[in-house]
Amino acid sequence: MTGDFEIGARARARCDLLGAPPYSEVEGQLTRRFLTPAHNAALERLTLWMTSAGMTVRRDAAGNLVGRYEGETPNAPALMIGSHIDSVRNGGRYDGPLGIMLGIDVVEAQRDASRRLPFAIEVIAFGDEEGSRFPASMSCSRAIAGTLDPAAVLGMTDAEGVTLADAFTAFGLDPDRITDAARKPVEALAFLEAHIEQGPVLEAEGLALGVVTAIAAQKRLMVRITGMAGHAGTTPMALRKDPGPAAAECILALERLCQAGTDNLVGTVGRLTALPGAFNVIPGAVEFSMDIRAETSATRDAAVEAVTAEIHAIAARRGLSASVTLMQALSESPCDPGLTAMLEAAVGHLGLPPRRLPSGAGHDAMVMAALCPTAMLFIRCEGGISHNPAESVTEADCALAAQAMLHFIDKLERRERA
Ligand code: HGY
Ligand code: MN
Numbered sequence: 226m227t228g229d230f231e232i233g234a235r236a237r238a239r240c241d242l243l244g245a246p247p248y249s250e251v252e253g254q255l256t257r258r259f260l261t262p263a264h265n266a267a268l269e270r271l272t273l274w275m276t277s278a279g280m281t282v283r284r285d286a287a288g289n290l291v292g293r294y295e296g297e298t299p300n301a302p303a304l305m306i307g308s309h310i311d312s313v314r315n316g317g318r319y320d321g322p323l324g325i326m327l328g329i330d331v332v333e334a335q336r337d338a339s340r341r342l343p344f345a346i347e348v349i350a351f352g353d354e355e356g357s358r359f360p361a362s363m364s365c366s367r368a369i370a371g372t373l374d375p376a377a378v379l380g381m382t383d384a385e386g387v388t389l390a391d392a393f394t395a396f397g398l399d400p401d402r403i404t405d406a407a408r409k410p411v412e413a414l415a416f417l418e419a420h421i422e423q424g425p426v427l428e429a430e431g432l433a434l435g436v437v438t439a440i441a442a443q444k445r446l447m448v449r450i451t452g453m454a455g456h457a458g459t460t461p462m463a464l465r466k467d468p469g470p471a472a473a474e475c476i477l478a479l480e481r482l483c484q485a486g487t488d489n490l491v492g493t494v495g496r497l498t499a500l501p502g503a504f505n506v507i508p509g510a511v512e513f514s515m516d517i518r519a520e521t522s523a524t525r526d527a528a529v530e531a532v533t534a535e536i537h538a539i540a541a542r543r544g545l546s547a548s549v550t551l552m553q554a555l556s557e558s559p560c561d562p563g564l565t566a567m568l569e570a571a572v573g574h575l576g577l578p579p580r581r582l583p584s585g586a587g588h589d590a591m592v593m594a595a596l597c598p599t600a601m602l603f604i605r606c607e608g609g610i611s612h613n614p615a616e617s618v619t620e621a622d623c624a625l626a627a628q629a630m631l632h633f634i635d636k637l638e639r640r641e642r643a
């Protein structure tokens with residue numbers, strides 16, 4: 226799959242190809258979780274495409290795939306371009322992979338022009354950004370950025386009870402060597418991530434591309450409300466210690482707090498489990514996740530504090546107990562002003578109006594900012610729909626994104642040669 230697609234359109238077609246088994250764990254939908262056979266199959270296919278684009282390819286110690294197109298001198302610092310290859314359950318085909326495929330497309334254009342730059346280009350497929358298998362997310366870009374503490378994640382288990390350490394071993398990796406994936410700042414000139422917007426702004430304004438100013442702060446927490454399991458038929462309502470209704474009150478409290486918030490404060494309960502989970506058993510406990518985000522960590526943290534207090538008050542009033550456990554915290558991440566201006570000028574080269582916007586979605590770029598300056602290009606997606614099989618992007622917008630990335634590379638080259 227090379228010559229019969231225009232640059233950018235080929236990237237989209239490759240995402241489509243990876244949208245089904247063996248690159249998905251489930252027939253009829255896209256679910257590709259970290260360190261699964263579907264993940265491995267996708268890396269095999271990406272290795273072929275990266276190699277044919279003129280890159281040397283390696284798997285790093287953390288489960289990332291790294292393609293490298295050398296600069297005019299060996300071991301030059303790299304412009305890193307990439308995004309994640311994992312997906313949420315029953316997700317869309319472009320959230321993540323499109324940023325990888327566009328990277329391959331723009332490298333292939335350099336190779337086709339027999340062009341060598343004052344920097345290398347690396348295309349990275351991060352293995353775990355979504356956290357769709359293990360509770361922590363962004364573990365792979367954190368490994369590359371050198372900010373991952375393996376001890377904090379290796380014991381985490383997936384829905385089948387497999388630990389992250391065992392999953393690494395099963396994937397052919399050594400869980401004791403993950404930190405070998407860390408890169409030095411001197412190796413990284415900049416990080417560029419192209420990604421669908423996953424929101425409605427660009428489409429609403431009739432724009433194909435936008436440039437990201439900053440990525441929102443987020444926290445992931447697990448809540449457990451504990452009561453007493455009992456018989457659904459014989460236990461009078463007044464004598465119950467039922468965590469179910471308590472959890473409902475807590476979730477409504479989260480919604481109310483976020484609706485009244487500022488700074489694009491949002492709160493989501495994406496996972497809710499009653500235990501033991503039988504029709505005729507009053508749950509002994511209910512667990513639910515909370516994903517709380519805002520443009521600033523201060524607003525995020527104030528919301529976490531307020532909802533935690535409400536959860537404990539609701540549990541106490543009902544004679545229950547509650548625990549709120551922080552699973553992950555990611556600070557807001559401003560994109561580099563210089564690179565962002567360069568990216569905006571590159572979009573302008575296409576005759577498109579500049580449009581800067583914040584990202585409510587998390588991205589590997591927010592983690593890579595610990596390693597090097599970052600920039601993000603947003604691509605319009607239909608209805609702003611994402612984390613949903615209806616996720617869609619047009620060939621024309623992917624072609625514009627590739628062209629903007631090529632102009633960005635030209636500008637970076639001029640800066641480096643100045
Ligand atoms: O959750 C996010 O924002 C991203 O899709 N991982
Ligand atoms: Mn996502």
Ligand code: MN
Nearest residue numbers: 309320321588
């Ligand atoms: Mn994504």
